Amino acid sequence: xxxxxxxxxxxxxxxxxxxxxxxxxxxxxxxxxxxxxxxxxxxxxxxxxxxxxxxxxxxxxxxxxxxxxxxxxxxxxxxxxxxxxxxxxxxxxxxxxxxxxxxxxxxxxxxxxxxxxxxxxxxxxxxxxxxxxxxxxxxxxxxxxxxxxxxxxxxxxxxxxxxxxxxxxxxxxxxxxxxxxxxxxxxxxxxxxxxxxxxxxxxxxxxxxxxxxxxxxxxxxxxxxxxxxxxxxxxxxxxxxxxxxxxxxxxxxxxxxxxxxxxxxxxxxxxxxxxxxxxxxxxxxxx
Numbered sequence: 001x002x003x004x005x006x007x008x009x010x011x012x013x014x015x016x017x018x019x020x021x022x023x024x025x026x027x028x029x030x031x032x033x034x035x036x037x038x039x040x041x042x043x044x045x046x047x048x049x050x051x052x053x054x055x056x057x058x059x060x061x062x063x064x065x066x067x068x069x070x071x072x073x074x075x076x077x078x079x080x081x082x083x084x085x086x087x088x089x090x091x092x093x094x095x096x097x098x099x100x101x102x103x104x105x106x107x108x109x110x111x112x113x114x115x116x117x118x119x120x121x122x123x124x125x126x127x128x129x130x131x132x133x134x135x136x137x138x139x140x141x142x143x144x145x146x147x148x149x150x151x152x153x154x155x156x157x158x159x160x161x162x163x164x165x166x167x168x169x170x171x172x173x174x175x176x177x178x179x180x181x182x183x184x185x186x187x188x189x190x191x192x193x194x195x196x197x198x199x200x201x202x203x204x205x206x207x208x209x210x211x212x213x214x215x216x217x218x219x220x221x222x223x224x225x226x227x228x229x230x231x232x233x234x235x236x237x238x239x240x241x242x243x244x245x246x247x248x249x250x251x252x253x254x255x256x257x258x259x260x261x262x263x264x265x266x267x268x269x270x271x272x273x274x275x276x277x278x279x280x281x282x283x284x285x286x287x
Contacts, residue, residue, distance in 0.1 A: 004244040011184035024054035026230040033057035072101040080114035103132040132157035142176035162187040164261030174223040187218040203263040215243035
């Protein structure tokens, strides 16, 4: 059985990362983030909302153990020239010289050359090391994986939505991950914006999943290197970390999660649609 406490290579970057990563958007305190690092979580993602408390945790940990913590900053900018100022502001706020990863967020079309050139300039200046891409366009990823395998991709890390409700990656993404020296693959939205935890959204007579089981569901997929979590409190952080202690779901638990996911998918629309969803619906599968 897989041990979720064991770190994995972050693609070909040479970095080793925990199976859970922490996102900044939901308000966990500096203390909670630092304590999670002490319990093995070393991937910190200053994402959609750059909360000051999360930035302080990044600064404190980087001062003490920079080689042990992996720091990612996200850019949603649709203007390449604005990426560098955003990254430079984030560097000043955290008080570090370099982020390990720059993530281009919510890219449903292939980013143009200007974005890659902006990254290359930042890398040459020693301000970022690797480039990541997050997408809701699942059919784009096999093309990018093929380029990665041929050494023609600027990206080392890819992020895709995957949970018990949205399982389209099982057909559109996972089968295309290169078997030899693959890129890093990170899953997000593991709880489907909390729907998988909500008793009012369950099939009749069915108890909701726990957050830890949502993370375990995604981590049980062998191609998934890491799942992002977004704790808002110490209690939510403890629940997320339970996933590492408990390890993979067995087949009975996986089937229960899929059954709940199918029920939710048919009744509660996603906040953001994935490209590829229509095909999955026609095939009778939850995307």
